[in-house]
Amino acid sequence: MLPADAPSGFRRVALIVACALFMQNLDATVLATVLPTMAREFHVSPAQISLALTGYLLALAVFIPASGPLADRFGARRTFQAAIALFVAGSIFCGMATGLTSLVVARVVQGVGGALMVPVGRLVLLRTVRKHELVAAIAWLTMPAMLGPILGPPVGGAIVTWLDWRWIFWINLPMGLFGIAMVGRYIAEHAVAEAAPFDLAGFILCGFTLAPLIFGLQLAGRSVHPMIGAGLIGAGLLSGFAYVRHARRADAPVLDLSLLRISTFRRSLIGGSLTRITQGAMPFLMPMLLQLTFGLSAAASGTVTFASALGAFTMKSVAPKILRRVGFRTTLMVVGVASPLFYAMTGLIRHAWPMPAIFVLLLCCGFLVSLQFTAFNAIAYADIEPEQMSRATSFYATFQQLSLSVGICAAATSLGISMRLGGRAVPTFADFGAAIWTVTGLSLLAIFNNRGFAFGDGAEMSRPAFPATERRAG
CATH class of the missing domain: 4.10.860 (DNA Excision Repair, Uvrb; Chain A)
Structure with missing residues (x-):
């Protein structure tokens, strides 16, 4: 991060990086909406089609550790552009898939591009922001990117209902080409003079x-x-x-374990990873629940599930104010309980529930989890030195994606076990409830980690209204 008296022009960079996040998030949420349709066309079960999500997240988890060292060696702009190009190439191959195997392979190619694209973009932003601007910078970065999840479900539902599911991947081509051009024009190179050996x-x-x-x-x-x-x-x-x-x-x-000695980084890593287990599982579970139990079309289910992304987008404008007023620790303690409990309520959904009630519940879930992620993502870098920044971003992003993968795996596992115990070939409300309560129970464990934050942690970034207490040593 920049010194306090250095000029900062992070807004333009944040919006450019957000375009890459928009493309990735749109792709992920569109895919989640049309998974049942793809499962029918490829003649596989709903649990098996989750490999299309898992294969992508696997590539992210495996290749993200290399993102920081590669950005240091070849320059952030060059690495960022190459990553976008690889993501677009994988998208084209996904649209040409003829079965589950070819789809998963193409998703892995996409994942390699995504593994470099998002962490390197975040690294560029962190190098252009002052510490007290970090919360606002993350809001600038995330708000446009949240349009992906907001538009993803209805766009995915519309495509699979009136066009062909393959277009959910091909729409990445114009967005990717635009992103490559903008990176080349507006993002400065950030090569490190003496990069460490890979x-x-x-x-x-x-x-x-x-x-x-x-x-x-x-x-x-x-x-x-x-x-x-x-x-x-x-x-x-x-x-x-x-x-x-x-x-x-x-x-x-490649993953610097010494970063775990920094208390704020370590606790953000652990708490954020537990929280993201639920976030990884719900885009997999909710479209299937609505389509397989309520009989909704992909388009109709998309108009309901986009509520959580709408709630998340709404929270971004007020998150800096909340963190400034009550501080990071209090926010994470309160929301660390409220968020998983609200998500757990979706396991009680039955036929008697009206769709507006489900929409409002998902809206509240997205509202709460967005505040939680904003706080975790900001405080993680509160005590990171500039020379540690590239490895910190790759370390943090690795565990972000691993926890999302764990969420999908935990959801698919608990869903499959519940179906086998009940002797059912098609999941019911009870099966989805078991899966939802499993992942939300794991996320609720984050509250024990969040208690370890000191009241003054992150004070330089949020500028809370009360005096910062003495910082706790790592």
Whole structure:
């Protein structure tokens, strides 16, 4: 981040980076809406089609650790443009998919582009903002990007109802080309003069940790090959242990574990990861719940599920004011309980519920979780030094995407187990309720982590109305 007296022009950069986030978020939410349609065309179950989401998130989790070192070595602008181009190429291949296998492969290509696109864009923004402007900068970054989830469900529903689902991927082409042009024109290069050598051994170990963990979680909840899933999880944990030993000896590890000594970064990482388990699961669960139990079309379900994104977009304008008035710790303590409880209420949805009531409930869920993410994403960088920024962004983004993957895997696993226990081939309200309560229960655990924040944490960014108490050491 810039010194307090340095000129700051982060708004234009924030909007350009937001365009990339818009494209990625639109793609993700459109896909979630049309998953049931794609499952029918490819003749696979709803749980199996979740591989289209998991494969993408897997690529994100595996390749995000390389984003910071690559941006340092080749320059942020060049890396950002290459990432957008790769994301667009993957989108084209997704639209040409002829089955689940080819779709998942194309989604992995998309994921590699996304793995570099978002963290590097965030890194560029962090390098152009003063510390006390960080909360506002994240709001500038996130508000346009939230248009993706807002437009995604109705756009996805309209495309699958009146056109062909393949257009949900092909619409990324004009947006991507526009983004590449804007990056080249307005974003300055941020190459590091003496970039550290790339930690290839650490990158490989991270891949052998994250990939088995994600696919193992996916397989463990299925009726076939549960032991293979358990074996993959075990292999991932062993590789993770090997990476920890490697990182302690490496001069510049791809994931710098020393960042965990910083209290605000560590607690934001843990709390944000637990919270995102629910956020990863709900875009997978809600469209299926509305389509398979209420019999809604993809277009109709999209007009309901976009409520959570609308609530999130609304919160962005008031989040800085709330954080300035009550501070980060109080906000995270209160919302850390309210957000998962509101999401848990969606597990009580039944046929008797009117659609306006479901819409309002999802609106409140999005409103609360948006405030929670704004606070976590800002306070994570409160005590990060400039030379640590690139590795901090890649570290944080890695666990963001891993937790989203865990959310999808946990939802698919609990949904499949509930269906098998009930002897049902098609999920019912009870099955969706079991899945929702599983993921919200995991997210509720974040409250124990949030208690560790000091009242003065983040005071320089939010400028709260009360005097900051003494900061707690990492």
